[in-house]
Amino acid sequence: MFVADVRLPGLQDIAFVRSGVAHGRLLSVNKPADDRERVFTIDDFDDLNVLEAGPELEAFRQSPYPALASGKVRYVGQAIAACVATTRARAEDLAERVEVEIDELPAVVDAVAAMQPGSPRLFENWADNAFIARTISAGDLNLFSASPMRLKRRFRMNRHATVSLEIRGVVAHWDARLEELVVHLSTQGGHVMRLGLARALGLPENQVRVIAPDVGGGFGGKNRLLPEEIAVCAIALKVGHPVRWIEDRREHLLASVHCRDHHYDLTVCFEPDGTLLGIEGDVHIDAGAYALWPTGSFMEASMAAGNLPGPYRMKALRVNTFTVATNKAPMGPYRGVARPGACFAIERMVDEVAQHLGIEPYEMRKRNLVKRTEMPYVTVAGLKLDTGDYHDSLDTAAKMIDISAIRRRQKERKPGEPRVGIGFAVYTEQSGHGVVEWSKRKSRVVPGYESANVRMLPDGSVNISVGVQNHGQGHETTLAQIAAHELGIDPSQIRIRYGDTATTPFGFGTFASRSIVFAGGAVGVTSRRLAEKIRLIGAHLLQAAPESVRIENGAVLSDSGSVGFGEIARAANIRQEMLPEGMEPLLEFTGTYEPKESAGVFSYGTHAVVVEVDEATGGVKILDYAVSEDCGTMINPMIVDGQVQGGISQGIGTGLYEEIPFNADGQPLATTFGEYMMPCATEIPTVRIAHSVTPALVTEYGVKGVGEGGAIAPPAALANAVADAFRDCKASFNETPLTPRRVWEAAQAAMTRMEAAAETRA
């Protein structure tokens, strides 16, 4: 059951009146005279709080984001008024009758231009359009002037949407009996959303219950509190009947969380033999009009900068980062957060240097990748790559994809035949990072632990409640596997529960590749505590010494006999007199877990892809896609493969298809799937995956996260492959998505350059 499937008596629908312009002063909102009380504007709520959002840094400028526009509109699609009616269609009828008067202002649509003096500003009280600007530098900065060779390139990863197939949705009502607001919300983390909602609405948290039923994908997009969600709850408190808002696809593309949108202007320094020395330059993050609660998109800039050195032995880093406000929908996290952009920039750069020096890109990587013997290795950006063999990963991928066969094919190509190219990209995926990392980032909410409540019922069956939120990751399967392992029972006897703040312990939710590390760890350690108590009771019932018994197959065994969990659970829950003297009844523990070290553990891998490019049309076809990856211990290989394949599919979307372009007035040009290209089974190949397993040292079972890695490397690998196909004319493909138009134009420009050069020579 998804949010849109929730049926409550008296339920009514909400439709929003949205801004048609990107930037303007809101002069008036006129409600239809005959239906005024069914239309809500910000003026109808004098008790709503606007939440501070973004990192807790003095330098981070606040961009107050009201639930409904107040004073100004700052992007096309911003909600201005909410209309309530018995059906969505009627609510939309009503919305059409609301008249909005806006005094249009010049729109800010380019993040780089937005930082030029004289650019119009989104917030009058800011000195410029930056939420925050920071320089990150580390290592031997003298290298930048001393370096023998350098190359300068610009890269751009364009904006797109998160596009969970189930779009956002809220159903809210006031439960008069319990005196609480019940909110069915499609979210990745109900507990944190409750915190935000309660604050925004001015309610104590114990009067807000958030239920996330089945969630049809999130990918980051459902890990922020959006204004519509607050507005719907505020209306529910006023109207006395349940209300719902189910986002439609147009609203989603227009006004939901947007992502990517990075600009890089970089110079890389290197030795003539291809040894990379350092990287410097500017990174602009087009963050849209507002910071979303809790943490906005501020991590994009620092993570992009921090990941620019990649897994390479670089000695210097100096990056000026700008997180810029523009008149576009607010940016939020999306699978891979910042790293797809950084990986695109550095991996393209590696290939550009290789091309420049005439080195095989594979060799170039071999020369610079961190070696196994150097682990743990702290990159120049300060990321501690904990365990793994990056060279082996690259070699495996190279073997799977067969470079020499492709090189042969390229040599034998006759004019007129499609071009073929091969591309590599190496990535790392920080996961399981906790207190140290998030507090360093000044995160408003520090997801440093997860919790689990493990309970054995009187009949011996087990319920486990967790604070993470499955929305496709298979938590039921993996968490039950872990608990079953610890408890010595079959996974089928275990139920995993999540998604209801009323019944689950506090937790942060599912994002940032953290669930298997944190929730897996919490379930593991808490189950272990339960197992220990079971063992003690079992020993007592067997009249054996506690040291002499062990757990196996749902029973406690001694040398002379055994007692089943059913009996033990019965004793613990309903036959207290059978327990050891002084032991508390019940078989229930709530525990939390954080890894021994909280800077994170790094999964990593290499993507290798072969493409065919049609020179005449610019069309790109993927011929083969191979991945070698290492995410530490795999609890469930099938789920790991599913995450890798799914992540890559999204990465291919970023790399080849998905984009929301804006015109000069800030109008988005992709607001339906007619213009927004979503790859389907005909566009996404089945990826060949090789695993190696280097367990993490600081997590339970040696696991590392795996949710995001797949999405990080594809844009880089694809662009490298396309560039490889045009190696002879030195074409650069530095902007995603690589649409046929971009590919054709870049190739054309390179060929024109080459012809001109040939002419000069002649």
Added chain:
Amino acid sequence: MKMTEISVRVNGVAMKSSVEPRTSLADYVRETCGLTATHLGCEHGACGACTVLVDDVLTRSCLKFAAMCDDRHVTTLEGLANDPLTDLLRQCFHESHALQCGFCTPGMLMAARDLLRRNMTPDEITVRNALAGHICRCTGYSGIVHAILLAASRLKPDD
């Protein structure tokens, strides 16, 4: 609001309803009939989540008005609860890890079943083409394609 009277057989049950002409078939089965296996992912025909059968013909229920289905037989995934071919597909989806969040799954099952009824021995390209226009954001499709090929391999001629 002017209403239109319709008689529709929904999953074999004869329904007489009075609907607004603008009610889509999707909203009709979801809101009026309470059958929520039919999902809405775009409402403009591009994602496939809303796919149902009308007189056994594959249909995007977001692109049909309920009024146009007067006198027709509509089958949603709920109506295929005892259909052997759908059962087989469900089993193969399960075995092939062909779903993660499950939101696309009803539409995928509908399309897969329709394909196998027309072609019991599809190759991979045929399967992929039959899934064109069905968006899955989670799986990257390989499990789904695998599941359908697996189901085909297990099909007996009289299924």
Added chain:
Amino acid sequence: MKPAAFDYHRPATLAEAIDLMERFGDSAAAISGGQSLVPLMNLRLSPSDQLVDVSRLAELQQTRDLGDSVFLGAGLTHAMFEDGAAPDPANGLMRQAASHIAYRAVRCHGTIGGSVAMADPAADWPAVLLALDAAALVRGPMGERRIAMDALLTGTYTTSLETGEIITGFEVPKLPADARTSYVKFNRKVGAFASSLAVAVRQGEALRLVLAGAGPRATLLAATAAAFIAGAPKTSVRNTLAGEVALIVEADDPYACALHIATILRAIEEIS
């Protein structure tokens, strides 16, 4: 994303349908498969508030052999052509085109008549029917008329249909067995509208070359076809083509021109 309110009519006969269409004039729209109209209505982009359902009219479902040509009812779906359930007087070209339109479920409902009436500049049927030199049969308050495809397509989403007129079907000439056809569609993903669509139909020394996805409507490239048939050298055919394409592509857009040239050249190659 729900449509604005409208009235729904399902006339039992074509005559009744025409009456309704005439009576409601500009506020009326015929609905056939609904696969183009309903998305527009869901986005509230269609001005019509009187919907006349023509999807069950028997006249629109017919096919008739007319000797040199075949009558194909406007209500035949893309899937019928794809499956070979509707005749294909063009030796497989119609079947090929049909199977590249949208997705299976859309093809099961979308109709050839609706597609032509919609007149999307990138649509498949208008281009194919134009290349086949077909004509639409149209019934309206003033009776029946026959409109050649070239005269029917007037611009982006516009046709020369008058108020109250309904397309009943198409007369499609039968191609001789030795005729050669080609269909080259370049799109961003399977099932998407064409970025460029080239259709060629060659009967001996007669070549009809059509480009769609460029400009306001599918266009015959007569000069290029003539140059090719006259046996002009490849570069000269290409230059003629570049000239014709440049006239169609509105803005200064080298990529669009190159793309259209590429699809047309491929189509020519296939019928050479």
